[in-house]
Amino acid sequence: MDTRLRASASNNTLNSQSSRHRRSALAGSPRSGANSRPPSVAPVITHSQVLESSGAIQSREQLYDILNKDDDQEDMDYMSGAWRQQRDGDTDNELRDNSSFYLTKPRPEFLSRSSNRSSRRSSSESSTVNANSDIELNSRPSRAAKLGGEGISSSNVSAAPSVSEKRATMYENSAFHGEYAELTLKTEKSAWLRSKNRTTRKWKSICCAVGIVALIAAVSGIVLGFVLRKGKVDGLAPPHDPENPTSTIPPITHFTPDPNLRKAFYGVAYNPAKSLMPWCGVTLQAVIDDLILISQITNRVRLYGMDCQQADLTFQAIKALGLKMEVVLTLWVDKDPVTIQRQHDTLFNVLDAHGTDMLTGVSVGNEALFRKDMDLATLGNLMATVRSELIARYNKAIPVFTSEIGSNMDSSLAAVSDMLQGNLHPYFSGTSAQMAANWTLAEYESKIAEYPVSSGLKGVISEIGWPTAPASAVYLNGAVPGLANMQTLVDSFVCQANAAGIPYYWFEFRDEPWKVNPEVPVEPYWGIFDKDAKLKIKIPNCIAP
Incomplete structure (x- = not known):
C-alpha cells in the first residue's frame, strides 16, 4: 500500500x-x-x-x-x-x-x-x-x-x-x-434539570392542591359568614360566650357634665349596642359611657332583654357611677321556648347578684301579642309565674306586666297585669308632628287610663318618639320623619307630660343602625343621640318628676 x-x-x-x-x-x-x-x-x-x-x-x-x-x-x-x-x-x-x-x-x-x-x-x-x-x-x-x-x-x-x-x-x-x-x-446538566423539573412539577401540584383547598375554604367562609350575619349590620358583634367576662380593664367613670343636657325626660328606652344574640359584644365601659349621657337626661331606663349581660352590665355601670336610677327589665318573649327559658334564668341570676333595689318593674315580653308570638292566656300565665317567683325569692312585690301597642290595651290585658304599659307612637298613626303631642295624650287617656288594674298602679306610656330619617318614609301622608319634626314633638310633649304627671319612656336613647328593615326603613333613627352618641336635638327646658 x-x-x-x-x-x-x-x-x-x-x-x-x-x-x-x-x-x-x-x-x-x-x-x-x-x-x-x-x-x-x-x-x-x-x-x-x-x-x-x-x-x-x-x-x-x-x-x-x-x-x-x-x-x-x-x-x-x-x-x-x-x-x-x-x-x-x-x-x-x-x-x-x-x-x-x-x-x-x-x-x-x-x-x-x-x-x-x-x-x-x-x-x-x-x-x-x-x-x-x-x-x-x-x-x-x-x-x-x-x-x-x-x-x-x-x-x-x-x-x-x-x-x-x-x-x-x-x-x-x-x-x-x-x-x-x-x-x-x-x-x-440535563439529567439534573430533569430531576429538578420533576421536583418542580411535584411542588406545583402540591401548591395547586393547597390553593384549591384554600379557595374552597374561603368561599365556604364567605357563605357561612353571610348566613350568620344575615340581618346583621353596624352595632352587632361576633358570636360571644355571654357567660364569660367582657372586660378586665378598670372602667373609666369620671366625666364632666354636659351643659346642654338636663333631666327633662321621665324615662328613656335603652338597648345597648352589641347585645343581641348571637352577636354579643357589649362591654362594661360601653354601658358606662351610655349611662353617663342617659343619667344627665333622666333617672329611669327601660331595657328590652336579658341576653349578652346587658342587664348585669347596666346594674354594674349604675353602681360604678354612683347613680340613683330606676330600671325596668324585660324578659324577651318569642315563639321559641328555649329563648324564654334562657331569659327567665338570666333574669333571676342578675337579681340574685345585684338585688332588687334598682328594679321598678319586670315586663314579660314586648309587643308579643302584636307579633302573635304568644296568646293572651299563655302570656298571662307566664306573668303570674314570674310574679310568684319574685315574691318567693325576694319577698317583695315587684310589678309584673307586658308592653303592647295601644290597640291591644283592654280590660282583659289589665286583668293579668299589675299595670298597663302601652307603646303609643303618633308617627304610626299617620299624625303630623304638630298634632303628635295631643294625639299621644289622648291615646293615653283612652287606651291606658281607661282600664284600671287591680294593683291601683297608674299606667305608663312605655314608648313614645319620632323618627328623624329617612325623609322619604312618609307614613299615611301625614307623618314625615325629620329632625325638625322630632324637635317639635319633644318641645310640645315632654314638658306637658311632666306637668300632668304622666309617666313615659322616650323611644329611644340612641340610634340603632343594626335595626335595618326595608319594610320599616325608619327603625334605626329614633334616638335622642345618633349612633356616635352626638346629641341630635335640643333638650327641653324643664325637669321631669
Whole structure:
C-alpha cells in the first residue's frame, strides 16, 4: 500500500498546488495580500485515488489511523497546552496558513453539533474541501518521521512541522476532547434539570392542591359568614360566650357634665349596642359611657332583654357611677321556648347578684301579642309565674306586666297585669308632628287610663318618639320623619307630660343602625343621640318628676 500511495502522491503534486491556491482564494484568507507567506507545498492524496488503489481500506478513520499512527492518549497530552495557546491569540486563519492540510479523524455526528466553536471550524474545513473535487487526505507533518520508517518518506509528505502546525494539531485534538467534555457536562446538566423539573412539577401540584383547598375554604367562609350575619349590620358583634367576662380593664367613670343636657325626660328606652344574640359584644365601659349621657337626661331606663349581660352590665355601670336610677327589665318573649327559658334564668341570676333595689318593674315580653308570638292566656300565665317567683325569692312585690301597642290595651290585658304599659307612637298613626303631642295624650287617656288594674298602679306610656330619617318614609301622608319634626314633638310633649304627671319612656336613647328593615326603613333613627352618641336635638327646658 505504501508504494501505491507514494506513486499517487507524486503524480498529483501539481494538482495539490493548484487546489491549495483555489482554497486560499475561496477561504478569503486575510494573508492573501502582498505580506502573506507563500503556501507550503505538500503531497496530496485524493480519497478517490486511494479507494481505486486499494480495497483494503474500509473507512476514512482506518486510513487516518494508518497514516498517522493515531493514539488518542497522545492527543490528550496536547489538550491543556493547546487551549492556552489558542487563548493567547492564535486564530483559525493563522493555523490554516502555518500548517499543511491533514486528515481529520471522523467524529460522531452529534459531537460535530455540540458547540458553536465546532461549527465554525467545520465551516472552515468545508470551504477547504469544496475547493477540490475530492476530499484531500494529508498526513500530519508531525507524524512524518514516524511514517518514514514504514515506507513513507518525509520528502513525500512534508518537512518538520512548524510551531503553528503543532498548534493546529493540538487545537484539533483538544477541540475534539473539549467538545466531548462539553457534551458530557450538558448531559449531566440535563439529567439534573430533569430531576429538578420533576421536583418542580411535584411542588406545583402540591401548591395547586393547597390553593384549591384554600379557595374552597374561603368561599365556604364567605357563605357561612353571610348566613350568620344575615340581618346583621353596624352595632352587632361576633358570636360571644355571654357567660364569660367582657372586660378586665378598670372602667373609666369620671366625666364632666354636659351643659346642654338636663333631666327633662321621665324615662328613656335603652338597648345597648352589641347585645343581641348571637352577636354579643357589649362591654362594661360601653354601658358606662351610655349611662353617663342617659343619667344627665333622666333617672329611669327601660331595657328590652336579658341576653349578652346587658342587664348585669347596666346594674354594674349604675353602681360604678354612683347613680340613683330606676330600671325596668324585660324578659324577651318569642315563639321559641328555649329563648324564654334562657331569659327567665338570666333574669333571676342578675337579681340574685345585684338585688332588687334598682328594679321598678319586670315586663314579660314586648309587643308579643302584636307579633302573635304568644296568646293572651299563655302570656298571662307566664306573668303570674314570674310574679310568684319574685315574691318567693325576694319577698317583695315587684310589678309584673307586658308592653303592647295601644290597640291591644283592654280590660282583659289589665286583668293579668299589675299595670298597663302601652307603646303609643303618633308617627304610626299617620299624625303630623304638630298634632303628635295631643294625639299621644289622648291615646293615653283612652287606651291606658281607661282600664284600671287591680294593683291601683297608674299606667305608663312605655314608648313614645319620632323618627328623624329617612325623609322619604312618609307614613299615611301625614307623618314625615325629620329632625325638625322630632324637635317639635319633644318641645310640645315632654314638658306637658311632666306637668300632668304622666309617666313615659322616650323611644329611644340612641340610634340603632343594626335595626335595618326595608319594610320599616325608619327603625334605626329614633334616638335622642345618633349612633356616635352626638346629641341630635335640643333638650327641653324643664325637669321631669
